[in-house]
Amino acid sequence: MKLGFLVDLNLCMGCKGCEVACKVENEVPLSSWRLRVKYIDIGTFPDAKREFTPLRCNHCENAPCERICPVSALHYLENGIVNVDSSRCIGCAGCMMACPYGAIYMDPETNTADKCTYCAHRIESGMMPACVVICPVQANIFGDLDDDTSHISQYIMAHQGAVQVRKPEKHTNPKHFYVGGGTQTLDPLAQQRIEGYSLFNNITHLDHIGDPNHGVIDRFLAPFESHEKLDNKSFVDFDNHESEGGH
Amino acid sequence: MVESTVHATHAVVTLDVALPGIIWGWMITLNMWAKSIGTGVILVGAFLLYRHKKDEMPNLRWTMPLISFIFLNIFLLFTLTDLHQPYRMVNIFLHPHWTSAITVGAWMASLFTALVTVLMVIGYFDAHPNVRKNCALANAARANSSLYEKLFPFVVFLAIPVTLYTAIIMAESSARELWQAPAEVMQMMWAALLAGSAALILVSGKWSAEARKDLALVLAIATFFSFLMYMGEYFFSFKSSEAEATLAYVHAGGAYNTEFWFGMVLGFIVPFFIAVGNMKSDNKTLLRFAAILALVGLYMAKDVWLKIPQMLPLS
């Protein structure tokens, strides 16, 4: 069995349903993403169009992240999924240097590496990944690539010549395919990131890798300190509310 | 207007998450720099011992492992502090994954540090017979003095892979194409010879002029070839669009252009000329100055090379 993904970019309408479903299903903390949908504007007005590209781990058959991990925290499952054992991870960030697709993040709550696991926990109990279930246009197609009769295999056969992977020159042999993509949507170097030209926010770079509350010394002290458990609320500033009757 | 400056075939990212930016920062630079000194002094020290009589370099037998010990510990300390889960470092020994150069390197560097520690203890107590006369460790070290000479060839041999494994980590970092160059291996070796000769120059005040001349020779060769390697990368490394986009950060107008050229001039060009001049007429002060410049410049060059590939968006 070799599980794989295919996204038909002709169908994707950029609703970000998959992004949100993934966040909820996997309790992905703020400032981190296992799956994101990138908006890319192509052309100049009035001949402009907006493309949407969902990006997640490719579960490469020849995964550089697995190879560089010094403690096998990243490992293959029998069904082809590249899984993470966060209880073993030492947080060296080697995998973040090795993954050519920037698919790995340092979880700010656990201070360990994490990424899309194709919802391995759901697969185990016979369910589909959360992003597949939520997609209103069925742009996410998931299944067994070894099975010629599976939906994904059939889809690949039906779209021969139009199926692409990201950065094939890296020889990672990704098990995540795109239909309807092109250089402008799949190659990050073919895209410009222009300062102040982003919808909704201007934050282009994270200002911390991993836990923002843990400096270097704190990382050593952390096991001996009993501080409040971090959750999503810890990352939001709620101090701006007015006290009752204050106006 | 921005729309008229964007080429029609270009795509503009209009909505995306915040990108991580520099993940391996100054601690990794410091770690690589310190390791270059830690292994370099052993390699250069071995070369000197091969070429000269021991009494020409009276303190080499103990200062060489001492310097190596100090910088290897700095290297190990910053390897540890850069981990987000430092206590789990032990997993590298309990659950080693041998395809990872990080694992192989950690094992080799630990063994190397242990052997260098033995050399340091023996070397120090041998050279200082009046220190801690009643200490069991000191006496055991003095009694086993010959162990030093038996271990030393293994330590020199091990210094080579300990120097080079970082290049293999770079090679395994498939997301950073700039580091995927065979030149990385040579750069690591030249960096070790440069750092090793520079560090030994600083303690060579009482050595024979001939020994110091050899140090100046190693420094001159190492700075020369280091500079050539960087220039080769700078001018010819257009092997992929990613490497080209990375090098734009050091080319004219790039964010790291100034630090890069400071590194090249301070670290390689100036020390090279001073070292060559020193081979004709021995000037200890000037040579020390060259050694310090070389160490500072090496840090800058390594820092730039570590950071620039991390500036690119990967997806």
Ligand code: SF4
């Ligand atoms: S996409 Fe990145 S994280 Fe996923 S398997 Fe490939 S190398 Fe590893």
Ligand code: SF4
């Ligand atoms: S950060 Fe964790 S998962 Fe990534 S390479 Fe290091 S130990 Fe492995």
